[in-house]
Amino acid sequence: MPETNPKGLTGLAFGGDYNPEQWPESVWPEDVRLMREAGVTMVSVGIFSWALLEPARGTYEFGWLDRVLDLLHENGIRADLGTPTVAPPAWFYREHPEALPVAADGTRYAFGSRGAICHSNTDYRAAAASITTRLATRYADHPALALWHVHNEYGVPVSACYCDSCAAHFRRWLTGAYGTVDELNEAWGTAFWGQRYTDFDQVDPPRTTPTVGNPAQALDYRRFADATMRENFTAERDILHRLAPGIPVTTNFMTALSQCDSVDYWAWGREVDLVTNDHYLMTDGRRTQVNLAMAADLTRSVAGGAPWLLLEHSTSGVNWQPRNPAKAPGQMARNSLTHVARGSEGAMFFQWRQSRSGAEKFHSSMLPHAGTDSRVWREVVELGAAVDSLSSIKGTRTVADVAVLWDWQSWWAQSLQWRPSEDHDARERADAFYEALYDRHLTVDFAHPEADLSAYPLVVVPALYLMTEAAADNLREYVERGGTLLVSYFSGIVDEHDAVHEGPHPGALRDVLGLTVEEFSPLLQGELVRITGPDGSELTGDVWTEFVVPRGAETVWTYADGLAAGHPAVTRHRSGAGSAWYVSTRLATEGLDALIGWVADDARIAPRADVPRDVEVVRRTGESGTYVFAVNHTASDAKVSLDAHGTELLTGERAAGRLAVPAGAVRVVRLDT
Structure with missing residues (x-):
């Protein structure tokens, strides 16, 4: 088995991205002196340095990186060494302009940012393998090396390219996935709108069309783009495993649901030796700590419950949102230690020293423009001491109370065009249900719909539009064996090809929920409905209603008005030793909190009313x-x-x-x- 712990790191990781190439070499000794003062134990190096390491094809300049790594080692600081394949040099694009990605409308992106890569391009793949091989050969035995860091934030900002190379690669991928063009036609439902193919060579990427294209084709293209990026990661990983055995290999994820939607992290979590994550607060007026906790729980879940590592977050404000407030005094420590509480083996930042030039010069850092006579620096030093005092937690695991089902591929499918209501947002529902659980002080594991759920007294399904038969069987068995299940509307509707499950909605979930849905009835913008309980109490819903027909389920709450008036709004179905709840509208915060309370009681989860809010x-x-x-x-x-x-x-x-x-x-x- 590959090593999962950063080599030589006996305590927790504390540090950040270190970009010494942005500064004169005379600054480097001051950097490491201050790193020691702050308690830094590891830094990430070389992530964007391809143009400096290979200034011309086949010409290498490693001397500066040798000196950086030697200096870190002399000062007891470990290195997370990057393969710089997220940012090929200008000379490479001049030689291979076709390696720049193409948008769906045919526009080819230009050099001058980052992540501008066609992942199907064979010249890029060869060049990436070459620089990775050079780095692994040179530094495999360097005493500072603790971890390999492949690429950077795959899928950001470009995940899918629509060029001719990708078209050819997509056809090969489809041939492997379906075998015959007849199977492809069946899966994609190409009888609709006369889209039938007679040869794989007729298939193109889902480029811009006059109106909505084939949703199954678009869904498969997202799978293909994700798989293509993963092919490139595993190619670099395998080189590093072969040439530098004993050093774990990672790439930094961005699991926070609001930040990256192009990567299936369940699949990626199986490929890295150590799951690492980048997280930045979304300062849009919501309680930022809730999304932070959610991202940490989701990252831990992608790691299979094992310890993981927060590889990037910010000491204070970022620079890429519409408004970028500073963090309040003490917030840096709260943010960092919340990640540690939820499974991270440390807290690392972007970046060590704040840049003077470039797109991120106003992004906060451990060593800010204000220098060491600043609040940020003093808090960094205090946090370094705090992280050091927690070294004994290394290797322990976070204990969860409930599970929330999440599937990136279902999110992709639901996000395609021409759904019943654009106001229904899978991510928003996941956020809302998570926040309701958070406010009841329940720690959440996220789980793939086909995962083993037997450890959880309660499983919540906030939005799972796409559901396989295997996932449906999994949920039915979970309930029959005594579990409590809560499902929100527009779940279980289609199969893995975005084809509606045969029979009434909610297709894959009809049996376990004990009901059918005759018709969806989304609400107009701003429209509200009232739902009432048997005791006359009242809740409010918006966005969505349904004509629910019980087929064994009991009605708990009923629509009091709207087109669905008189129909069940919330149901409960006893099945085997457990029960399955269903809510067919989007409840306001108070109503969702009440619903979670009823369901938690049903699952015999003791309330934690003695813990204050937040x-x-x-x-x-x-x-x-x-x-x-x-x-x-x-x-x-x-x-x-x-x-x-x-x-x-x-x-x-x-x-x-x-x-x-x-x-x-x-x-x-x-x-x-």
Whole structure:
């Protein structure tokens, strides 16, 4: 089995992207001196350095990188060494302009940014393999090397190219997937609108058409684009495994649902030795800590529950959103340690020293433009000490309470054109259900629809438009064996080819939910419906309603008005030893919270009403013990209950019974065994 822990890193990782090539060499000794002051244990190096390492084809200049790695090693700092294949040099594009990707409308992108790559291009693939081989041969035995970092944020900003090379590659991919053109026609439903093919050579990428194209073709092209990027990753990974055995290989994911929708991270998680993630706060007025927790939980889940590593986040503001506020005092530590609570083996940033030039010169860093006489620097130093004090948690695992089903391919399918309502957004539903669970202080594992769910008393399906028969069987068995299932509307509708499951909706979920849906009835923008319970209480829904017909399910709440008036809005179906709930409208926050409460009670999950809102309590456990993380995102002091005595690792104080967590602070208690 490949190694998964960064070589030589005995504690947690703390550091960031280090780009010494942006600065005179005379600055480098100051960098490493300040890194030691801040408690840095690892930095990422060389990610965008191809043009410096190979300034002309076959001409290499490694001397500067030799000196950087030697300097890091002399100061006890490990290196996450990048293969710079996200940014081919200008000379490469001058020789191979066809390696620049083409948009669906035929526009070829230009050199001058990053990630401008046609992943099907054979010249790019050969050049990427060449520079990777050179790096692996030269640095496999370097004492600073801890981790290989392939490429950077695959899928950002371009995942799919629509050029002729990709068209030919797509045809080969389809031939492997379907075998015969008749099978392709069947899967894509090409009898509709006369799109039938008689030869694979007739198939093109889903380029711009006069009106909506074939949705099954578009879905397969997203799969193809993702698989093509993954082919390039595994090619580099295999070179590194062969030439530098014992050094784990990763690439930085962006699992946060609001930031990257072009990569199937369930598939990618199986290919890396160590799952790593980049996360940046989306400062759009929502509670930023909720999306942060969600991203961390999702990354841990992609890692199969194993420890992972936060490879990038920001010390303060970013520079690429419409408005980029600074982080409040203490927020950097709260953000970082929340990731650690939810499974990360450290906290790393983009970047070490703030750039003076380029597109990201206003992006915050560990060492800001303001220098060491700044709040950011003082908080970086404090955080470095805090991360060091948590070294004993290394190897422990976060304990989850419930599972949320998520599938990137279902999201892709639902995001295609001509769905019943553009107001229904799979990501929004996932965010909303996650936030409701978060507010009940339940730690979430995300799971693929076909994964083993037996460990969870409650499984939530916020949006799963595409569902295979295998996934449907999995959910039915889960409920029959005693699980509690909650499903939201427009789930289980189509199969893996975006073809509607035969029979009434919700197709794959009819049996487990004990109902059918005669017709969808999406609401107009701003339109609301009332739903009422048996006790006369009332909730509000918007966006969506359905004509639900119980086929064994009991009605819990009923539409009081709208076209679906009198039809069930929320149902419960007992099946075997468990039960399956269904909600057929988009509930407002209060209604969704109430629904989660009923379903959690049904799953016999004890309420945690003693924990204040916006105070997170998360556990990690393993051979070294059990650790309770308490993160207070509020402006008031809080207290949380402990079920055992322990030692608070950040202050060294003893804790028993009730743990005091000051406003804006984090506390981590190692419980006595």
